[in-house]
Amino acid sequence: MLLTLPLAIVSCSKDNNEQAPAQKITYGAFVKVGNGQARSYVISNPDGTPGKIGLTFTEGALEGLPSHNTPFKLPMPAGNPTLVNHISLDYSIHGHGPEGIYDVPHFDIHFYMLSEKEVDAITLDDPKIDILPPAQHIPKNYVPGANEPKMGKHWADTTAHEWHGHDFTSTFIYGSYNGRFHFLEPMVAFSYLKTKPNETFAIEQQPKVQQTGSYPQKYTIAWEKDDKIYNISLNTLTLRQP
Numbered sequence: 001m002l003l004t005l006p007l008a009i010v011s012c013s014k015d016n017n018e019q020a021p022a023q024k025i026t027y028g029a030f031v032k033v034g035n036g037q038a039r040s041y042v043i044s045n046p047d048g049t050p051g052k053i054g055l056t057f058t059e060g061a062l063e064g065l066p067s068h069n070t071p072f073k074l075p076m077p078a079g080n081p082t083l084v085n086h087i088s089l090d091y092s093i094h095g096h097g098p099e100g101i102y103d104v105p106h107f108d109i110h111f112y113m114l115s116e117k118e119v120d121a122i123t124l125d126d127p128k129i130d131i132l133p134p135a136q137h138i139p140k141n142y143v144p145g146a147n148e149p150k151m152g153k154h155w156a157d158t159t160a161h162e163w164h165g166h167d168f169t170s171t172f173i174y175g176s177y178n179g180r181f182h183f184l185e186p187m188v189a190f191s192y193l194k195t196k197p198n199e200t201f202a203i204e205q206q207p208k209v210q211q212t213g214s215y216p217q218k219y220t221i222a223w224e225k226d227d228k229i230y231n232i233s234l235n236t237l238t239l240r241q242p
Contacts, residue, residue, distance in 0.1 A: 021046030026077035033072050036060030040074045040087050050082045050214045054233030065091050083213035084111045101162050105190040110183045120150050128178035129153055139204040142174055152177035170221055172203055180210050186219050186232055196223035209240045
């Protein structure tokens with residue numbers, strides 16, 4: 001299912017007759033999540049370049065979830081102009097390690113730059129999972145951490161508040177495989193979502209990227225009370241080249 005809606009709103013020229021070009025929002029198909037549903041979206045600038053990528057889900061998506069960890073794969077909209085191939089909204093019922101940090105119910109939201117087939121082929125005994133990106137591509141404050149099958153190696157931000165005596169609310173993870181960063185991951189605690197937040201956070205950037213494309217500078221976690229949906233987005237997409 002694909003919807004295209006005008007987002008930009010009109011700005012008038014001096015003669016009040018001309019309209020500024022509109023941004024467009026395109027949606028992927030709905031996927032059932034718990035008692036609710038989720039879908040991906042891309043907001044494109046008037047020149048067709050991507051400005052924002054994200055997903056929305058209804059409040060019911062926090063209820064009626066399975067009794068085990070479950071990934072919910074969200075297809076991208078048709079004509080997707082971003083580096084992201086698909087989004088996986090991964091439900092972690094009890095959280096995961098490190099103990100006392102991320103061991104609470106949460107969503108791991110993977111924005112993958114590989115296909116589902118490529119991601120699903122990643123195994124723990126695959127030596128490529130431990131091939132790290134070259135140093136010039138690694139964000140300054142990130143360190144390599146856990147390997148996960150059908151995901152890759154996870155990189156944590158050592159400056160994040162949960163590593164300094166505060167409860168985990170949200171954080172931003174990079175992921176790598178075979179010497180390349182291949183996913184971006186906001187990770188969000190259910191307890192934080194239930195506060196109905198609306199916050200935007202800076203993303204520490206790679207000093208140099210490995211492929212040409214539009215990369216987010218910020219991410220937002222927001223409850224949109226009028227539509228009664230959660231909106232998690234990668235914002236301020238900026239074209240970068242190796």
